[in-house]
Amino acid sequence: MSSNPPPLLRLEGVNKRFGGHVVLNDVSFSLAPGEIVGLVGPNGSGKTTTINVICGLYRADSGSIVFDGKPVHRVPMHELARIGINRTFQVPKTFRDMTVRENIEVAAYFGHADQRADVNALLRDIDLEAQADKLAGSLTVNQQKLLDLGRALATGPKLLLVDEIGAGLNPAELGGIAELLRKLAQRGIALIVVEHLMAFLGSITQRVIVLGAGRMLFEGSLDAASRHPEVVAAFFGEAA
């Protein structure tokens, strides 16, 4: 008898190509509720495409994606947001001419069919209570990223896909985001975090998946990944 809980997410043999270019090649992994996994790899290795196929922005050419016990690889993005998958973007997608509060309210309204988000609690979580009535377009880069997270959280996700949230942030801002992501995982939200900043990633998880040219090179601890020959070669070239 296995004591492992059933995975929240399971990818099995996922393939994706654009024209003749194979971008994901037999990607398979699982994620449990409340677990954080880092998705790392050199530029162009397929990290964002992986989260794009999980969130329904792109459709995988073959392979399966099972979420919460249901096959979801043909379910469109807006429907996936309703059943518990949401994501942030490398460039935050906020409504710049609406206030912070309105941005959260719109996401809460459209995002989740049967459970309304507590907007005030969410504003506290993302530390934007004091900015609630400011226009989103007036926020700093860090605040835009927090609002993008808040927009995704307003839909009540069980799985949150976080795409390069650390880029351009200072150490204090990175620390704040890391603390928030850890808190979300403690509440049971599973997170896939695409990131180039390894120290930041190491502060939220040890579990990483390394992609190289669309293929999974390694799955395990961040420390072991940094010593793995194929991973080192992918990042620094064959001679490394």
Ligand SMILES: Nc1ncnc2c1ncn2[C@@H]1O[C@H](COP(=O)(O)OP(=O)(O)OP(=O)(O)O)[C@@H](O)[C@H]1O
């Ligand atoms: N819509 C698309 N049409 C054609 N090619 C695409 C498309 N999206 C991604 N690609 C290609 O797929 C490959 C993987 O891109 P992807 O954005 O997933 O990489 P990444 O690992 O996230 O890179 P980065 O770290 O630079 O963000 C790249 O060669 C990219 O040019």
